[in-house]
Amino acid sequence: METFSKKVSMAVVRRLPKYYRYLNDLITQGQERISSKELGEMMGLTASQIRQDLNCFGGYGQQGYGYNIMELKSAIEVLLGIDHKHTCIIVGAGNLGLAIANYDEFKRKGFELKAMFDIDPKLVDANVRGIRIFHVKEMTDFIKLYNVKIGILCVPKEHAQIVADEMIDAGVSAIWNFAPTDLKVPDGVIIENVNLSESLFTLSYLLNE
Amino acid sequence: METFSKKVSMAVVRRLPKYYRYLNDLITQGQERISSKELGEMMGLTASQIRQDLNCFGGYGQQGYGYNIMELKSAIEVLLGIDHKHTCIIVGAGNLGLAIANYDEFKRKGFELKAMFDIDPKLVDANVRGIRIFHVKEMTDFIKLYNVKIGILCVPKEHAQIVADEMIDAGVSAIWNFAPTDLKVPDGVIIENVNLSESLFTLSYLLNE
Numbered sequence: 001m002e003t004f005s006k007k008v009s010m011a012v013v014r015r016l017p018k019y020y021r022y023l024n025d026l027i028t029q030g031q032e033r034i035s036s037k038e039l040g041e042m043m044g045l046t047a048s049q050i051r052q053d054l055n056c057f058g059g060y061g062q063q064g065y066g067y068n069i070m071e072l073k074s075a076i077e078v079l080l081g082i083d084h085k086h087t088c089i090i091v092g093a094g095n096l097g098l099a100i101a102n103y104d105e106f107k108r109k110g111f112e113l114k115a116m117f118d119i120d121p122k123l124v125d126a127n128v129r130g131i132r133i134f135h136v137k138e139m140t141d142f143i144k145l146y147n148v149k150i151g152i153l154c155v156p157k158e159h160a161q162i163v164a165d166e167m168i169d170a171g172v173s174a175i176w177n178f179a180p181t182d183l184k185v186p187d188g189v190i191i192e193n194v195n196l197s198e199s200l201f202t203l204s205y206l207l208n209e
Numbered sequence: 210m211e212t213f214s215k216k217v218s219m220a221v222v223r224r225l226p227k228y229y230r231y232l233n234d235l236i237t238q239g240q241e242r243i244s245s246k247e248l249g250e251m252m253g254l255t256a257s258q259i260r261q262d263l264n265c266f267g268g269y270g271q272q273g274y275g276y277n278i279m280e281l282k283s284a285i286e287v288l289l290g291i292d293h294k295h296t297c298i299i300v301g302a303g304n305l306g307l308a309i310a311n312y313d314e315f316k317r318k319g320f321e322l323k324a325m326f327d328i329d330p331k332l333v334d335a336n337v338r339g340i341r342i343f344h345v346k347e348m349t350d351f352i353k354l355y356n357v358k359i360g361i362l363c364v365p366k367e368h369a370q371i372v373a374d375e376m377i378d379a380g381v382s383a384i385w386n387f388a389p390t391d392l393k394v395p396d397g398v399i400i401e402n403v404n405l406s407e408s409l410f411t412l413s414y415l416l417n418e
Contacts, residue, residue, distance in 0.1 A: 013414050017406045021389070044391070080410045081417025095308035102304055105389055105406045111413075149416065174416045176409060180230070180314055182253070192412035194405065197226045197314045200385060201289045203401035204320075205222050207358065207383045208290025 008056045008079065015053060016076050018043065023073040035066035082109045087146055091163050092154030093118040093126075093133045096178055100152055101128050114146050136163070143170035152176045153183075217265045217288065224262060225285050227252065232282040244275035291318045296355055300372050301363030302327040302335075302342045305387055309361055310337050323355050345372070352379035361385045362392075 022043055026034060036047040036054075043050070051061065054072065057079050061067045077083040090097045093116045100106065101113060117136040118124060124135045134142065142148065151167040153160055153175055160179035167175060174190035177183055183191055231252055235243060245256040245263075252259070260270065263281065266288050270276045286292040299306045302325045309315065310322060326345045327333060333344045343351065351357070360376040362369055362384055369388035376384060383399035386392055392400055 010411070013411055014407055016414075017404065017410045018391075020410070021406070079414065079417075081413045082410065086413060086416070095304050095311055099304035099308050100405075103405060106409065109406075109409075111409065150412070174412050176412055182227075190412060190415045192408055192415070194403070194408050195226065196309075196312060196403065197230070197318075198223055199401055199403050200315065200318075200320065201226045201229070201291065202219070202222055203359070203383050203385055203399060204290045204295060205225075205288065206399045206401070207295070208288075 012053050012056050013080075016080060019053070020073065020076050020080070023069050023076070026069050027073065031069060033066045033068055036061055039067070082111075085110050085112050086150050087148050088113050088150040088152055089139070089142065089148050090116045090152040090154055091118075091136060091139065091167070092116075092156075092178075093120070093123045093128070094154060097152075097154035098128060100154060100178075101131055111150070114148060115142060117142075139163075140166060140170040143167065143172055148172060150174050150176065152178070154178045157181045221262050221265050222289075225289060228262070229282065229285050229289070232278050232285070235278050236282065240278060242275045242277055245270055248276070291320075294319050294321050295359050296357050297322050297359040297361055298348070298351065298357050299325045299361040299363055300327075300345060300348065300376070301325075301365075301387075302329070302332045302337070303363065306361075306363035307337060309363060309387075310340055320359070323357060324351060326351075348372075349375060349379040352376065352381055357381060359383050359385065361387070363387045366390045 022039065036050040040047045040050045054061070054067065057075060074083070088111050090101055090113065097116060097118075101116060107113070113131055116128065116131055116133045117139045118133055119136050123133050126133045143151075149172060151164075151172040151174070153163060155163050157179050160177065160181050161183060164175055164177070164183045164185060168185060168189055173188070174192070175183065175185070177191055177193045180195065180197055185191055231248065245259040249256045249259045263270070263276070266284060283292070297320050299310055299322065306325060306327075310325060316322070322340055325337065325340055325342045326348045327342055328345050332342050335342045352360075358381060360373075360381040360383070362372060362376075364372050366388050369386065369390050370392060373384055373386070373392045373394060377394060377398055382397070383401070384392065384394070386400055386402045389404065389406055394400055
């Protein structure tokens with residue numbers, strides 16, 4: 001597969017996990033190639049939407065052949081940066097932190113969870129599927145030692161900013177934020193919010209319509 | 210506040226929780242009114258974006274006065290349908306289900322969690338902050354008895370469709386879906402997916418750029 005332009009719109013990027021999921025399912029079923037029409041029918045999209053999306057990153061199907069599924073999957077992996085390992089930590093070992101630590105997709109896609117951190121002495125030194133929970137005061141040294149780039153923030157809203165500041169000072173460059181608050185971070189630091197309220201309110205709005 | 214048109218774009222709907230959060234914070238601080246300029250500066254938006262968004266649902270500020278914060282908050286509540294109670298259940302009492310059950314925003318905004326359901330006998334009959342976990346075989350009767358409209362799906366991917374089908378047959382009309390799969394549901398049933406992979410992959414993409 002040829003190299004592709006990095007100028008992919010965020011709308012396409014946000015659809016890639018869905019392509020990735022369907023392509024993986026097809027590989028599991030032993031399928032080698034697929035037409036934009038078939039893929040569209042499976043995914044509830046038109047063939048032309050599929051072609052448009054995949055063209056964005058050099059996924060050119062061949063007339064009469066369609067797309068090579070393995071090639072397409074590999075191209076998506078490179079584009080998403082999941083063709084190589086990412087070292088992560090989770091801060092906040094409550095139910096949400098534990099749910100993320102146990103999240104299968106997370107582990108399968110090259111996100112290597114190195115440790116969890118909490119302030120609760122009852123949780124510190126516990127093991128979650130082989131992942132140790134450390135006291136949060138050890139976080140800075142840990143981030144530096146293991147060159148951790150992704151911090152997953154599962155602490156209450158009130159503590160989110162201070163933990164984020166510490167993570168960034170220690171070297172983290174991307175925060176996956178589950179706390180319902182807007183973090184203030186220096187330019188260049190990536191914040192990806194998982195906004196559960198937004199999602200729940202959207203559901204409520206649609207139900208109310 | 211006047212009645213407002215229901216034709217609000219989903220982009221605006223998805224921004225409303227953020228307005229709602231900031232307005233609540235302002236009320237807590239005792240503030241009564243705010244200009245679009247001030248609100249914009251707090252929220253990282255321009256004054257004209259604020260005015261455009263709020264105009265969509267009849268939130269008309271007055272020249273020289275700005276917006277009445279309480280009125281604006283009430284209008285958003287009505288629009289989002291969170292001015293009245295919603296009866297919910299959670300299916301799947303693993304870490305994710307427990308995290309949702311303990312999610313503060315959820316409880317404060319009129320979402321009344323009636324029960325949780327699981328298949329694991331070790332979990333059945335346990336109580337989570339006063340919420341009982343029932344066996345999933347009791348789900349259908351429970352939905353009918355309490356006229357549950359919102360089902361929160363926290364089961365593994367493999368069981369998601371069958372549980373969704375049962376929920377809908379029993380009378381649920383909206384599913385908040387945390388399982389990483391595309392549910393097939395009849396027309397008119399609302400599905401709101403919380404797609405953690407999509408979010409994580411977006412973060413990874415941005416880190417890779």
